[in-house]
Amino acid sequence: MNILELKEKKGNYPGVVVEIGFGHGEFLHYLADVKLNFLIVGIEIASKYFKKVMYRMLREGIPNVVLLKEDARTVLYYAFEPNSIDEIYANFPDPWPKSGQKKRRITNEKSLRLIFSRLKKGGTFYLSTDSVILKEELLEFVRERGMEIEKRSGSPFPIKTKYERKWQSSNKEIHYFIIKKSDEDNFGVEEGEVIVTMPHVVVEASKSFLKDFIGKFKPFEKKEKGCHFKSERAFLANTEDEILIPILINEEFINQRIFVSLRRKGEEYTLKLYERDKIIVTRCVLKDLYSIKDFILRNFEVKIVRGNL
Numbered sequence: 001m002n003i004l005e006l007k008e009k010k011g012n013y014p015g016v017v018v019e020i021g022f023g024h025g026e027f028l029h030y031l032a033d034v035k036l037n038f039l040i041v042g043i044e045i046a047s048k049y050f051k052k053v054m055y056r057m058l059r060e061g062i063p064n065v066v067l068l069k070e071d072a073r074t075v076l077y078y079a080f081e082p083n084s085i086d087e088i089y090a091n092f093p094d095p096w097p098k099s100g101q102k103k104r105r106i107t108n109e110k111s112l113r114l115i116f117s118r119l120k121k122g123g124t125f126y127l128s129t130d131s132v133i134l135k136e137e138l139l140e141f142v143r144e145r146g147m148e149i150e151k152r153s154g155s156p157f158p159i160k161t162k163y164e165r166k167w168q169s170s171n172k173e174i175h176y177f178i179i180k181k182s183d184e185d186n187f188g189v190e191e192g193e194v195i196v197t198m199p200h201v202v203v204e205a206s207k208s209f210l211k212d213f214i215g216k217f218k219p220f221e222k223k224e225k226g227c228h229f230k231s232e233r234a235f236l237a238n239t240e241d242e243i244l245i246p247i248l249i250n251e252e253f254i255n256q257r258i259f260v261s262l263r264r265k266g267e268e269y270t271l272k273l274y275e276r277d278k279i280i281v282t283r284c285v286l287k288d289l290y291s292i293k294d295f296i297l298r299n300f301e302v303k304i305v306r307g308n309l
């Protein structure tokens, strides 16, 4: 499932719970059994675990669980509005202990603000961890905001995950935290904008347009209003009637490598995204398409025929 499909599907359920980093999926199974009326959203960044659990869920035909292979922060930011999730679970998230890895931690300030912004008022975040760093970061976050936190030394749940078994068998201390979002809490993280319609523009241009484009287009790097773009050279695709421009786009809670396509059909050329299904069309992706359209209009004799860009 992708972010657009999830946005649509979650509207059909009275409640939503999310598990971040489901690993081998034991906890997702437990949630599916006990939260029958809820949509259960499992998010896992590692393909290996994602595929394994997906095949098992498909075989077993569990209807109320959906899985996404993504960074959990991307899904929380782009698929969920503020105050929309009943419960969020993170069981033994990766500790990323080095100081340079702080931005990856689920307990850094930015990640926690995102998590709590997505919870409904009265919703709950459950975190279990053996990591002292994650524990300390979480405690500092809640202390600074005067939030209430319940700390337990034993699991609140009747099942154990793989990492829980692992750390218990090596006698590591495990911390279980339960934090309820109060009615007053406000974490100020708005919903990430996702564009649903396929952005494209069709132009009429000369026969040599694609070759001329490659000659004129220079790779660029620029930062603008929260978007960081870095392009490579434009190149002619195998079919010879299409140019692709690889562009790295870094923005809030997502980094994507997109290919912008310029494709000939007769006298007409269409500017759009290559492999649209694999891209989350964010504000910055759209901005990038607009800037390439502007580059075309500024440098070539073309006539816009149709499109929505």
Ligand SMILES: C[S@@+](CC[C@H](N)C(=O)[O-])C[C@H]1O[C@@H](n2cnc3c(N)ncnc32)[C@H](O)[C@@H]1O
Pocket: 020, 021, 022, 023, 024, 043, 044, 045, 046, 049, 070, 071, 072, 073, 090, 091, 092, 093, 094, 161, 162, 163, 164
């Ligand atoms: C230490 S394992 C714990 C797995 C499982 N929850 C358990 O308790 O056995 C951490 C898991 O989180 C996943 N993960 C790490 N960062 C993530 C992120 N930003 N978004 C989603 N999953 C992530 C990892 O791929 C890994 O499967």
